[in-house]
Amino acid sequence: GDSVTQMEGPVTLSEEAFLTINCTYTATGYPSLFWYVQYPGEGLQLLLKATKADDKGSNKGFEATYRKETTSFHLEKGSVQVSDSAVYFCALSEHTGGFKTIFGAGTRLFVKA
Amino acid sequence: DAGVIQSPRHEVTEMGQEVTLRCKPISGHDYLFWYRQTMMRGLELLIYFNNNVPIDDSGMPEDRFSAKMPNASFSTLKIQPSEPRDSAVYFCASSPPGRYEQYFGPGTRLTVT
Numbered sequence: 001g002d003s004v005t006q007m008e009g010p011v012t013l014s015e016e017a018f019l020t021i022n023c024t025y026t027a028t029g030y031p032s033l034f035w036y037v038q039y040p041g042e043g044l045q046l047l048l049k050a051t052k053a054d055d056k057g058s059n060k061g062f063e064a065t066y067r068k069e070t071t072s073f074h075l076e077k078g079s080v081q082v083s084d085s086a087v088y089f090c091a092l093s094e095h096t097g098g099f100k101t102i103f104g105a106g107t108r109l110f111v112k113a
Numbered sequence: 114d115a116g117v118i119q120s121p122r123h124e125v126t127e128m129g130q131e132v133t134l135r136c137k138p139i140s141g142h143d144y145l146f147w148y149r150q151t152m153m154r155g156l157e158l159l160i161y162f163n164n165n166v167p168i169d170d171s172g173m174p175e176d177r178f179s180a181k182m183p184n185a186s187f188s189t190l191k192i193q194p195s196e197p198r199d200s201a202v203y204f205c206a207s208s209p210p211g212r213y214e215q216y217f218g219p220g221t222r223l224t225v226t
Contacts, residue, residue, distance in 0.1 A: 032213040032214075034213075034214060036217075042219055042220075043204050043217030043218050043219050043220050044156075044204070044206075044215075045217065046214050046215070046216070049213075049214055051213075089156070093213035093214070093215075095213075098168055098169055099144055099161060099163065099168070099208070101146075101158070101213075101215065103155075105155050106155065106156070
């Protein structure tokens, strides 16, 4: 079946460091891919998305490229801030016999000042 | 625009009591999802609706859990009787027609003592 695997956390970085959170997926169809972010005490928020191969999603300095050949959707940011501290979820969604969404386990990011 | 609205934000109840969680999705969205999040099990999909009709309730843990969507602007998740292991944060999310991203509410933190 479909699945999403993301790197285990926590990830601890200093402010202005480069961030990469790895995400790989398996899917039978052609899913859309997403990164969601969850700040403490809040619900998940859509961070960025990509709907087909080679698309790049971007938002608030974060980027991720839909790589079909490596079945990956790694999240990157060139310079993290303390305010980026949160839990990041990779997810895939597709309509195959229903609305299917698979979330990764989440990666907690701590950014130190 | 108002996002997904959930009430109550916090609920503390005693074992054996009935608990009702409420959700108002974003206007115009045709999918509604109920999730449960715990440290041990992460984010779990309980049930989802399309145009007010339950489509997949395979994630509902037991017969103690039930969900309804009487109209496009309101859904409830009921637990009767509640047990301490039901303690979790319950999220409602909605999705617009033809799109795959989900918009989450702030969640209801349920504590069953």
